[in-house]
Amino acid sequence: MTNRGPDLNRRKFLSATTAGLVSAGLVKLVPSCSEAKQETPADDDSGKEMICRKLGRTGYEVPIVGFGIMNASNPELVHAACEAGVRYFNASAGYQFGRIEEHLGRAVNRLKIRDKVVIATSEFDYNKLRGISPVEVKRKMITSCEGSLRRLGTDYIDIFYVYEADNPRDINDQAVIESLMALKDQGKIRYTGVTTHSNMAHVIEGVTRNGFFDLVLTSINFTMADDTKLLKAISDAAAKGVAVVGMKVMAGGTRWPNPESRKNYSSSTIAKACLKWVMRNENIATCIPGFVNFEHMRQDLSVAYDLEYTEEEAKFVSDNGIKLGIGFCRQCRKCLASCPEGVDIPTLMRTHMYAAQYGDFYKARATIDGIPSASGLKACARCSSCQARCASTVDITHRVDELKTIYA
Ligand code: SF4
Ligand code: SF4
Known part of the structure; x- marks a missing residue:
């Protein structure tokens, strides 16, 4: 089937500046999702409306394509995304030392659309909060939240x-829950969520059972089509009003996956096919592709208007050679037993993805530094040949070697 979604002229997108898209009349501001449905780009003659879904029980409704702004170093891109109708932004206090939150806050405030966008952010992962007293957890989380509010230039x-x-146990951590409740009581945050890219099915089941968290941000992409447990957990969560948001939707940077896929499919086909596979699942509320330029933004946002596969896209998502060749690490941890040194291979593989596929060496460095040294890359330095084996198709030996070259 032909994709008749908006195909904005590349030159117009590339020339988008602060006021570019709006003043050029390409895209009108989208005051709310219901209005977004009538505000297709001016040169889109398909008559299609932006598809929006409810963010679970929060009551928010957002377009099915959001923006993971980890690598959005260009503030104009954040601004253009706001103008083009993106309404869900995923930031973090840790992205580029807080600079990404500042970009987002400036764009939203300049456009005066704070009440029309959903801003998701935070700083802490469960690892950093383990082993410290509940009082300290609360102090850290409140201080961190106040820092994010300041950088974002918002009061919530x-x-x-x-x-x-x-681990499902994380979900029940009382110190974390009480800190989040205190932040809610103070009006600093509205809703809460957890993110997971390891043991996802169990974590999502825990979120659904516990009932405290409103959202779960999970890894999900077309290479996981056979993970029935994860898909069921997602469906059960959605049925209970937990909003499921998709990340790693391009299987770790699948715009440039491997020579084989680039040979057979265009970058645009790959990106759109990946996004469509995720968002054709109606149990997923929205997703956060990390587009880093205007061309990527154009491609990704076109999916918000049309989830029908083209012939090429359908071929891509069902191409087993591609799925296996990408070597996406699902963080299943099944390789752990094959390493005699007890190295945290899944986190090393995630580090490799940040460095090799995202090109985000800072994030890679921060991730690798977060691994206790006994189970980190230093242990690999003692190993003359890697015996670790992946239960799927990840070439652990090759990736560990590359990490050693960069970081050891
Ligand atoms: S490397 Fe393979 S076995 Fe290990 S966590 Fe990743 S996908 Fe699972
Ligand atoms: S090189 Fe491979 S087998 Fe050796 S410690 Fe590292 S992951 Fe384990």
């Missing part, structure tokens, strides 16, 4: 996440 955060839950 819509979604405050706690990162990297990898």
